[in-house]
Amino acid sequence: MNEADRLAELFMRFPGIGPKQAKRFVYFLLRENSHYKDQLIKSLEELKHTGKQCTRCFRFYGDKYNTSNLLCDICSSSSRDKSLLMIVEKDIDIDAIEKTNSYNGLYCILGGLVPPLSDKPTDLIRIRELTALIHTSLTENTLQEIIFALPVTDYGDNTQEYIQKTIRQIVGIDKVKLSHLARGLSSGLEIEYVDKDTFKSALERRN
Amino acid sequence: MNEADRLAELFMRFPGIGPKQAKRFVYFLLRENSHYKDQLIKSLEELKHTGKQCTRCFRFYGDKYNTSNLLCDICSSSSRDKSLLMIVEKDIDIDAIEKTNSYNGLYCILGGLVPPLSDKPTDLIRIRELTALIHTSLTENTLQEIIFALPVTDYGDNTQEYIQKTIRQIVGIDKVKLSHLARGLSSGLEIEYVDKDTFKSALERRN
């Protein structure tokens, strides 16, 4: 196997990349100038050395100066609102939310969802880590509200329900408010395609 | 041109039907038994005779007994809540909403939308008919709230704004409440694909 094939095989492990696309990447790199390839190699080297997972919210992030810091830039920022904790499924959800410039609190990444009727939910999401984080936040007397930002699907709803029950066992309603992003009409939706749940929520909460 | 081709040409005027699909309809009908074709012809005949447009909400409907009634079954029903008027773009939106079994008020169909910067909005939607309907309802002392259920697009937003202004010129805020279906996360939405407007609405209105 030559170098081009070996590289194509490595690219095939990238998410969503099949053999044809992997080959296209290799041909692209063969055609590109040396400078671009040097940049890519350097960037990968640095990611290898500085790539870290935040011990608080579990985001993956690149620690530019390779500090001894254990927290990501969001968790360690003094300008974020520590009274809000938003629960999301995965890293890329945070990217989407940050891009809206509409939320200034903290996050916790579950790393998965709990399907309905799942018998071992603790293996599927970071529930222990989340409860530990809530305990710490309560001790620090900062946390006031936990906001669920999970997908609007059976998996998302079931995960939310499971976590809400678990949280309620460790912290009283008066201590921390539990909320979730409102359901309603998303941008682009045509009324003719509205489903029952979405319409009901949108009608009840009309404004 | 033979009969099959003539029928295919007529089917090509059906919404969303191209020449290939029109031919498939004809072949389907050629293969079908006489009974089905008789039913179809009879049903079309009756639609021709009983098909009416409601003079109040502008819905098209089939008046089964070919009565002298001028109102559709929703507008003439005594069990619908006459204090609520929902403004929609087109007939099929009402079908979708009625299927949710979540709304029991009346409707008015605009028959179109007003694009941004349109200079003749009165030609595009039934604004005169709508204001007349509101006047009548006010005289009857029944109307309390007008709910906008328009698509969540630039066209929908612009139409809503235009109608709200027009309504406010003829009826005071204390007389009739104006509201619209709430924006938020629709069923099936993954957080990673959320847009700014949807996220902001969903966060502000979290519950």
Place this chain on the structure above:
Amino acid sequence: MNEADRLAELFMRFPGIGPKQAKRFVYFLLRENSHYKDQLIKSLEELKHTGKQCTRCFRFYGDKYNTSNLLCDICSSSSRDKSLLMIVEKDIDIDAIEKTNSYNGLYCILGGLVPPLSDKPTDLIRIRELTALIHTSLTENTLQEIIFALPVTDYGDNTQEYIQKTIRQIVGIDKVKLSHLARGLSSGLEIEYVDKDTFKSALERRN
């Protein structure tokens, strides 16, 4: 159930039409003028009376003048080349081929395909009707070549093989030639997406 719903139900039996599309057809018809609806009804009536299946090639066709003719316009035409018989799967294949203006022989419609390992092929395609047609044509001393125009799929290939075997049992190689449309690169094909069978055929038969 009102007339509009009944008609929507009838439209839902049309090929490829779901409940939403069926409703759109009904709303379209409700909005259309009487003249169009009259034309549609008249055309359906005539199709009902004049719709026939050719007893030779099994095409469905509209017999405009409702004659006592049993053959379709292709089979009864004196200008078609009776030495060629093309075997196709379904009616709409003939439409596509006739539109190319490149073939002037006769057809026979199988009405289906034989899946590999099928144990009752005689129930799936008009094999008895086809062999009868070949017998008649041989008696008339006209048929010289049978051309297979079946889809380039496992089903198509298996059907062709099965029919070839059956035909060879009733008529010698010297009497009737058996051929099939050549394999090769179809219009629009990019070489990067070529499959092995297509490339091999296209290379062997390069010109």
Place this chain on the structure above:
Amino acid sequence: MNEADRLAELFMRFPGIGPKQAKRFVYFLLRENSHYKDQLIKSLEELKHTGKQCTRCFRFYGDKYNTSNLLCDICSSSSRDKSLLMIVEKDIDIDAIEKTNSYNGLYCILGGLVPPLSDKPTDLIRIRELTALIHTSLTENTLQEIIFALPVTDYGDNTQEYIQKTIRQIVGIDKVKLSHLARGLSSGLEIEYVDKDTFKSALERRN
């Protein structure tokens, strides 16, 4: 800009990769173990050093042992049939053809296509390189046939016509045969979707 964002920007230059997919690659790499990242970096380094373009057919390839060889493995192989030269548009076409195991001749990559009515075709494809290659091959007395394997589109047909004219100016019909992959039904094609050119070719060349 942190390291993760910088890497995402570099990935966005990969063919067909948008900002979202680029981010997914970075998150994937952050999650992957060190060993995989090391392999990827090493493979990129080697590609940088061993990536070459064949001076004969213009393929990009990885020269594993970084030899002083100027020809790719196909052009320098003694087992390939030097009497056949296949003209393709791009690198990935060769991959697809080699995978069919049906062709054992040599290649020449044009690096592009000539649109109809183009006034500077020499800037768009390697026509000078191709004629030089043909001259050399004729001197070596090996070349017997040039096979066009270009996309079955207007661009492909126009390119083939342009090159054929150019070749005929430098080499007689008796010296080198010019051919192209046969047109016909590609795998998977349903007769109902056949176009005129494809059907005509398939009918003429039926077998």
